[in-house]
Amino acid sequence: MSFGEKRSWIYAVSALVVPVAYFATVLGRVPGADVTKIAYVWPMLTAIGVAVVLNIVASIVATIASPGDADKEDERDKEINRLGQHVGFYVVSVCALVPLGLAMVEAEHFWIANALYLAFVVSAITSSIVKIVAYRRGF
Template sequence: MSSEEKRTWISAVVGAVVSVTYLVIILSKVAGADVATIAYVGPMLTSIGVGIGAAIVLAIVAAIASPKDADRTDERDREINRRGEYVGFYVMSIAAIVPLVLAMAKAEHFWIAHTLYLAFFLAALASSVVKIVAYRRGW
């Protein structure tokens, strides 16, 4: 497994675990509550920070575990990365329409922020899935 594939797996797993955990915790508070009163900004920023930090630390650990492959990338890795990022861009572009519409409809900030958070999560997940499939099934 190449170092790029390892980093892709790390990003996918960390992103999914952190995002799903955050959304389950916050959305469990929505039932029967006024969403304007739910304190979500701190936990959202914390989840973003934890996700970034965990991905960096785990990528460093993976690089230390196999130092000969740590910075080795080839044309295949670059092309797989490019394809995954394109898919992520398109998913984000489409998914960002929902928070835009919510903002135009003057929805609560809670819903706008969370649909945007979800759009970023879906884009990152789609990008990672495309990359992993390309690595596993061949390019």
Template sequence: MSYEEKRAWIYAAIAVGLPVVYFATVLGQVGSVADVDQIAYVRPLLWAIGAAIVLNIVLSIVATIASPEDRDRTDERDTSINRYGEYVAGIVLGAGMVVPFALTLAQAPHFWIAQGMYLAFVLSALTSAVIKIRAYRRGL
């Protein structure tokens, strides 16, 4: 397994794990409050984003330490796979941002707009990782 494929697996694990914890924590409160404006979502959202960044960095460093000889071995295939994964993820992000945009135009509570934006980013990250892993396993 190449270094770039390991990084795609790390990215996928983070893109699944942290949002599941975040959404379970925050959306679990929706039924217990009268108004979603009472839910304190900003701090958990910032923690989820920060944790994703830190975990990605730390686990990438661990992957580098585990196999330092693979780190600098990238070729045209790695570049093409990365480019394709990011391209498709960009399309998913653009399409996903339609929902929070529509919520904004409908003057929905900020809570739902923020959840829609975070979900769009999560789906984009997950799409990128899945596309890259699939490309490494089956080809472009």
């Protein structure tokens, strides 16, 4: 497995695990509650910070585990990364229409913020999956 693929797996796992924990915690409070009273800002910022730190630490561990592979990047790696980022951009662009629509109908900030966060999560997971598939099936 190339180092680029390892990084894609790391990103996919952190982009999936951390938001699932966040949404389970925060959306678990919604039934029967007034969403204006639900504290979501600090949990969301914490989830984003944890995802970033997890990504960095896991990448460092992967680099330590195979130091010879960490600095090797060829044209294929660059093209796969570009393709994943390209697809991720389009996904987040389309998904961002939901929070935009919520803002236009003057929905609560809770729903707008969570829809936007979910748009970024879906984009990150999609981008990672595209990269992993490109590494596995060929580019």
